[in-house]
Amino acid sequence: xxxxxxxxxxxxxxxxxxxxxxxxxxxxxxxxxxxxxxxxxxxxxxxxxxxxxxxxxxxxxxxxxxxxxxxxxxxxxxxxxxxxxxxxxxxxxxxxxxxxxxxxxxxxxxxxxxxxxxxxxxxxxxxxxxxxxxxxxxxxxxxxxxxxxxxxxxxxxxxxxxxxxxxxxxxxxxxxxxxxxxxxxxxxxxxxxxxxxxxxxxxxxxxxxxxxxxxxxxxxxxxxxxxxxxxxxxxxxxxxxxxxxxxxxxxxxxxxxxxxxxxxxxxxxxxxxxxxxxxxxxxxxxxxxxxxxxxxxxxxxxxxxxxxxxxxxxxxxxxxxxxxxxxxxxxxxxxxxxxxxxxxxxxxxxxxxxxxxxxxxxxxxxxxxxxxxxxxxxxxxxxxxxxxxxxxxxxxxxxxxxxxxxxxxxxxxxxxxxxxxxxxxxxxxxxxxxxxxxxxxxxxxxxxxxxxxxxxxxxxxxxxxxxxxxxxxxxxxxxxxxxxxxxxxxxxxxxxxxxxxxxxxxxxxxxxxxxxxxxxxxxxxxxxxxxxxxxxxxxxxxxxxxxxxxxxxxxxxxxxxxxxxxxxx
Amino acid sequence: xxxxxxxxxxxxxxxxxxxxxxxxxxxxxxxxxxxxxxxxxxxxxxxxxxxxxxxxxxxxxxxxxxxxxxxxxxxxxxxxxxxxxxxxxxxxxxxxx
Numbered sequence: 247x248x249x250x251x252x253x254x255x256x257x258x259x260x261x262x263x264x265x266x267x268x269x270x271x272x273x274x275x276x277x278x279x280x281x282x283x284x285x286x287x288x289x290x291x292x293x294x295x296x297x298x299x300x301x302x303x304x305x306x307x308x309x310x311x312x313x314x315x316x317x318x319x320x321x322x323x324x325x326x327x328x329x330x331x332x333x334x335x336x337x338x339x340x341x342x343x344x345x346x347x348x349x350x351x352x353x354x355x356x357x358x359x360x361x362x363x364x365x366x367x368x369x370x371x372x373x374x375x376x377x378x379x380x381x382x383x384x385x386x387x388x389x390x391x392x393x394x395x396x397x398x399x400x401x402x403x404x405x406x407x408x409x410x411x412x413x414x415x416x417x418x419x420x421x422x423x424x425x426x427x428x429x430x431x432x433x434x435x436x437x438x439x440x441x442x443x444x445x446x447x448x449x450x451x452x453x454x455x456x457x458x459x460x461x462x463x464x465x466x467x468x469x470x471x472x473x474x475x476x477x478x479x480x481x482x483x484x485x486x487x488x489x490x491x492x493x494x495x496x497x498x499x500x501x502x503x504x505x506x507x508x509x510x511x512x513x514x515x516x517x518x519x520x521x522x523x524x525x526x527x528x529x530x531x532x533x534x535x536x537x538x539x540x541x542x543x544x545x546x547x548x549x550x551x552x553x554x555x556x557x558x559x560x561x562x563x564x565x566x567x568x569x570x571x572x573x574x575x576x577x578x579x580x581x582x583x584x585x586x587x588x589x590x591x592x593x594x595x596x597x598x599x600x601x602x603x604x605x606x607x608x609x610x611x612x613x614x615x616x617x618x619x620x621x622x623x624x625x626x627x628x629x630x631x632x633x634x635x636x637x638x639x640x641x642x643x644x645x646x647x648x649x650x651x652x653x654x655x656x657x658x659x660x661x662x663x664x665x666x667x668x669x670x671x672x673x674x675x676x677x678x679x680x681x682x683x684x685x686x687x688x689x690x691x692x693x694x695x696x697x698x699x700x701x702x703x704x705x706x707x708x709x710x711x712x713x714x715x716x717x718x719x720x721x722x723x724x725x726x727x728x729x730x731x732x733x734x735x736x737x738x739x740x741x742x743x744x745x746x747x748x749x750x751x752x753x754x755x756x757x758x759x760x761x762x763x764x765x766x767x768x769x770x771x772x773x774x775x776x777x778x779x780x781x782x783x784x785x786x787x788x789x790x791x792x793x794x795x796x797x798x799x800x801x802x803x804x805x806x807x808x809x810x811x812x813x814x815x
Numbered sequence: 816x817x818x819x820x821x822x823x824x825x826x827x828x829x830x831x832x833x834x835x836x837x838x839x840x841x842x843x844x845x846x847x848x849x850x851x852x853x854x855x856x857x858x859x860x861x862x863x864x865x866x867x868x869x870x871x872x873x874x875x876x877x878x879x880x881x882x883x884x885x886x887x888x889x890x891x892x893x894x895x896x897x898x899x900x901x902x903x904x905x906x907x908x909x910x911x912x
Contacts (some may be wrong), residue, residue, distance in 0.1 A: 257887050271883045426877045431884070451828035471861050480871045488867045492851040492911065493865055593863020 263435050270431040274633050277421040279665045284418055286669060288403035291397065291625025292608055292616055293424065294354055297396025300758040301680045303391040303740040305379055306357030307752045311348075311542070320383045323348065323531070323543065324524050326357045329385020331523045333359070333378065339552060340365025342513075346546040349382045353565050353609050354544060357382045365552070373631045391688040392679055399673070404481065407699065412484070419478065419485050426474045433467075435510075436460060459632040462625045469622035470629065476606035479599065500613055504596055508576050508585050514554035519583035523548070523558060528577040530560035533587050538562055538573040548579060556580050562590075569602030631666045639664060660709040660717075667721040668705030670765070674728040675701030677762075681732075681739045715780055722773035729766030733759035823842040830889055838883040841896050848903035855910035 257265060274281075290297065299308060310319040328347060334344050342363035347354040357423050362375040379388045406414035463470065478485065483497060494500040504510075528544070534541065544563035550556045556579025564572040571590035578585055604610060608619045646802060676698040683690055685696075706726075709717050736759065737743025747755035835879040850868040857864060 257885060261887070262885055265884050269881075283850075423873075423876070423880075426873070427880050430877055430881055434881070475873060479870045480873075482869045484852070486872060488847045489850050489865065489869050489872070492855070492907070493862075500862055500865070505864050553863075555887075593861055593866075593871070595863030595865065595867030599866050602870060651897065 266431040266434045270435055271426050271637060272585065273424040273431070274428040274630070275637055277424045278630055278634045279661055280417070280421045282627060282665050283423055283669060284403045284421060285623060285627040285630060286673070287399055289620060289627060291400025291403060292611075292619045292623060294396035294400045295352055296400060296754050296758060297752050299355060300736075301378075301393045301395040301677070302390040303736075303742045303755075305356065305388055307750070308754070309349065309382060310351050310355055312351040317349070317382060321349070323527060325385050326380065326382065327523050327527050327546065329380055329387075330357070332358050333380075333387055334361065334548070334551070335520070336370045337366045337372065337378075338376075339368045341551050344546075344548040344551065346548070348542075348544060350432075350542060350544045350563055351565065353563075356380065356388070357385070391680070391685050391696055393686075394691045398691075398695055399676065404477075407695065415481055415484050419481060422474055422477050426478065429467075429470055429474060432463060436464075445465055450750070455632055455636040456699040459629065459636050462628040462632060466622040466625040466629075469619075470626050472605055473623070473626065476602040480606055482599075492504070498747065499510070504593070505628065505799050508512040508557070510549060511555045511557065513550045515550060516554040518550055518554045518556065518580040520548070520556055526558050526577040526582055529577070529584060533575050534560070534562060534573060537587055537589065541566070541573060550579070554580060557585070560782070565609040568601055568604040570600035570607075570609075570611050572600075577657055633659075634662050634666065640794075659714055660706070663717050663721055664702070664709040667718065667725055667769075668702055670769075671721065671725050671728060672698050672702035674725065674732060677732055678728065681735050719773055719776040719780065722769050722776055726769035726773055729762050729769060732762045732766075763809055833889055834883060834892070837889075837892060837896060838880040840856065841900070842876050842879040842883065845879060845900050845903065846872050847873060848907050849875060852903050852906040852910060855907065 299305065311318055311321060327346065330344070330346050334341070337361070338344060338361035341361040343361065345360040347356075347358050349355060349357050358382040359378045359380070360376070361378075364371045364374050366374055366548040379390060380386065381388055404413045404415060404418050406417060407415075483490065483501070485495065490497055490500045494503075502510075523546070527543075530543065534543065541562035541567060543560050544565070545561040547559045547561070548556070549559075558579045560575045562571075562573045564570045569590075573590050574588045576585040577583065589780065590600075608616065611619055625688055637654065638658050641652070641658075645652055645655065679694045679697040687693065705721060708721065712720060733744050737745070742752070742755050745757060745758040747753075747759065850865075850872045850910055854865050854868045859865075883896075886895075
């Protein structure tokens with residue numbers, strides 16, 4: 247190192263890029279598999295209620311107030327709420343909460359109730375926790391198979407599975423931070439990306455993984471940045487608890503001051519009868535008609551049922567804009583008296599926070615924007631997949647040059663296939679379990695989830711047992727067969743097959759089945775491509791990419807580790 | 816100073832590990848101190864400003880991680896971090912007292 251270089255405080259641009267390459271590679275690689283899981287399950291969340299509907303084929307096609315003029319004529323908030331209240335008092339007595347939703351739009355396609363921690367000592371209470379759907383017109387409960395549907399699938403993307411929620415949130419939080427660092431450092435490495443995007447040559451013969459990685463990263467870069475940042479903001483109260491400790495005695499106190507002040511008290515542990523809900527609804531409607539016109543009530547929450555501290559809150563929909571605005575009216579659940587009206591806008595901080603949440607969830611998105619969200623999420627998933635494969639390829643090239651073998655790389659390759667193809671197969675397994683597990687089976691919903699992870703584990707075992715030049719092909723074949731057979735199995739086991747759905751114009755079911763077929767066809771194409779390009783393991787990447795940009799952003803993780811160590815040491 | 820400390824610092828993984836600790840844990844500490852002291856200085860009414868500060872804190876945090884990897888000398892990076900942290904620690908201390 248020259249004397250001049252030693253006295254320099256900062257890196258030269260090239261050195262900086264090398265340091266950023268190191269940071270990008272390792273922050274991406276270390277948590278890449280987890281991030282792939284988070285991105286894929288999170289992306290499916292943009293169609294969470296559609297997945298719910300497909301996984302509950304017994305329910306009639308959903309009618310929502312925004313789409314169906316017929317329902318608008320027949321629907322009555324009072325009748326629906328009364329139906330839920332009658333059901334809840336018998337089957338969900340003493341619950342910690344009843345979360346009630348009205349069929350406003352695709353976010354809430356049915357009148358439904360979710361309850362948890364019901365009092366099992368009451369003889370009529372069968373489940374401590376359940377989702378119950380109601381006929382939007384008659385208010386009678388609808389029967390459907392026991393499943394967690396799309397909700398559990400998307401919730402995995404931030405709380406993971408088989409661990410406490412807090413543990414899952416922290417693991418995902420660290421991964422998300424690494425993702426954010428990988429994105430920023432990736433931008434610094436690849437400074438000419440706007441120019442390169444337009445120069446991308448589709449006809450290049452040796453299109454490399456690097457170019458594929460750059461393409462999928464850059465196309466949806468604003469989305470990747472937004473979704474990563476807003477993901478962190480979503481759980482800021484979990485990730486930055488010390489900031490709250492600096493000003494408040496508890497998170498609860500902070501939450502009460504910033505968003506939900508009076509609607510969520512702790513139970514008083516003194517029994518008290520819940521007052522009738524409909525008079526409160528009428529009062530809430532009158533208040534909201536004045537304070538927040540054109541915002542229909544979307545939800546109601548009844549908390550601490552049967553307790554002295556019962557509260558009933560009515561909320562307007564937050565889904566009409568990304569700002570996530572939600573007005574609410576809170577009542578004392580025992581006396582039925584109005585406690586307060588809470589406007590959506592309370593402070594600049596909350597407005598900002600709500601907008602970040604709104605952008606992340608995309609509840610406001612109509613059909614077109616929803617698909618854009620979905621494809622952007624898939625591009626993010628592809629960005630992680632191509633990054634993982636790219637790293638492995640480069641290592642192979644380097645090791646081949648030195649005629650070495652490396653145990654760690656062998657594991658990375660196995661994990662790559664078991665994640666990139668194995669996880670989609672596992673999700674297909676989740677859908678398959680939904681159609682094939684006996685309807686009356688005990689803990690059916692839990693077993694659907696178990697089967698997702700069992701399938702994934704099987705794919706990992708397969709990846710470990712088979713030779714690398716066969717394993718991608720074989721998993722692609724499994725994925726293709728699974729996704730193509732899913733609509734067929736669905737048509738056999740339910741009365742909502744693809745043909746029936748198309749005839750009835752039921753585009754949620756038809757769209758779901760068609761998407762499965764497209765995914766299956768893509769996997770079949772991948773299997774075909776893999777078969778044509780089959781080659782012995784470790785030396786299958788002999789042809790280096792000739793593009794100019796490739797040589798500029800040469801990522802050499804191992805060597806740059808050593809270089810960086812030399813520079814810093 | 817004992818020799819064990821020196822041998823640890825001579826280990827080839829030391830610069831990488833040290834910088835990682837600086838970026839991740841140092842960054843987390845400094846981010847907390849900056850947000851608490853800035854919000855404390857503004858002393859706003861209600862919790863909205865704190866929520867805003869918390870939400871923006873990730874930008875500072877990620878910026879710090881990138882900075883930690885853009886300074887050539889590890890000792891200089893730690894030094895500047897220590898000075899900044901000491902300043903904000905003092906500020907937080909004064910505000911909380």
